[in-house]
Amino acid sequence: MASSLANTPEPPYYAVIFTSLRTEGDRGYGKTAERMIELASQQPGFLGVETARGDDGLGITVSYWTSEEAIANLKANAEHRLAQEAGRKTWYADYRLRIAKVERAYGKD
Amino acid sequence: MASSLANTPEPPYYAVIFTSLRTEGDRGYGKTAERMIELASQQPGFLGVETARGDDGLGITVSYWTSEEAIANLKANAEHRLAQEAGRKTWYADYRLRIAKVERAYGKD
Numbered sequence: 001m002a003s004s005l006a007n008t009p010e011p012p013y014y015a016v017i018f019t020s021l022r023t024e025g026d027r028g029y030g031k032t033a034e035r036m037i038e039l040a041s042q043q044p045g046f047l048g049v050e051t052a053r054g055d056d057g058l059g060i061t062v063s064y065w066t067s068e069e070a071i072a073n074l075k076a077n078a079e080h081r082l083a084q085e086a087g088r089k090t091w092y093a094d095y096r097l098r099i100a101k102v103e104r105a106y107g108k109d
Numbered sequence: 110m111a112s113s114l115a116n117t118p119e120p121p122y123y124a125v126i127f128t129s130l131r132t133e134g135d136r137g138y139g140k141t142a143e144r145m146i147e148l149a150s151q152q153p154g155f156l157g158v159e160t161a162r163g164d165d166g167l168g169i170t171v172s173y174w175t176s177e178e179a180i181a182n183l184k185a186n187a188e189h190r191l192a193q194e195a196g197r198k199t200w201y202a203d204y205r206l207r208i209a210k211v212e213r214a215y216g217k218d
Contacts (some may be wrong), residue, residue: 004167004203005203005204006205008205011207015124017124017211019114019159019171020114021114050128051169052161052162052163052169053161053163054160054162058113058114058159058160059161060160060169062126062169092217094114094217096114096215098120098214098215099214100124100209102209104207105206106205106207107203107205107206108197108204
């Protein structure tokens with residue numbers, strides 16, 4: 001899993017903001033979540049990912065992409081679709097997926 | 110702190126994606142973070158907020174806004190500016206702030 005901040009280029013680029021509330025128990029979730037991040041990072045147009053889940057079960061994963069086409073490619077990937085299906089049925093009590101165009105960005109320095 | 114997903118309206122709207130790596134120790138952080146979320150939620154144009162921090166110290170807070178003007182108002186708030194300053198100096202080893210226009214959104218149902 002990513003445990004550092006993403007070093008994205010100058011905007012514009014795209015962000016996929018995935019927020020979720022987990023159900024109780026792992027049931028294969030951790031392994032698949034890691035695999036999905038690995039899969040995403042191998043796709044064309046991937047710029048980086050940041051992920052966090054708090055003790056209350058609320059998780060946020062933001063992945064960054066060069067274009068909308070790159071996001072569409074990920075969605076079309078068969079392995080990703082299977083994981084989405086399992087997510088809907090088993091792992092998530094609730095979730096939101098938002099696709100956004102990053103227009104401005106600032107860092108610590 | 111928010112521990113549920115934000116029920117945002119149909120896009121378009123704006124997202125402020127704040128990702129950070131905490132330094133060690135609280136040093137007033139928790140109280141100020143709660144206060145900043147309270148402050149944001151009282152601003153005109155506020156649509157919701159989602160926040161998570163993992164055990165590795167990486168945190169993500171995404172707040173949602175009707176317009177860029179609403180985000181500018183928050184940035185201009187004196188109390189918010191003081192907290193930003195403390196964040197830069199004391200609380201964050203690193204951070205990124207990204208302002209993005211949400212173009213599409215999906216939920217579990």
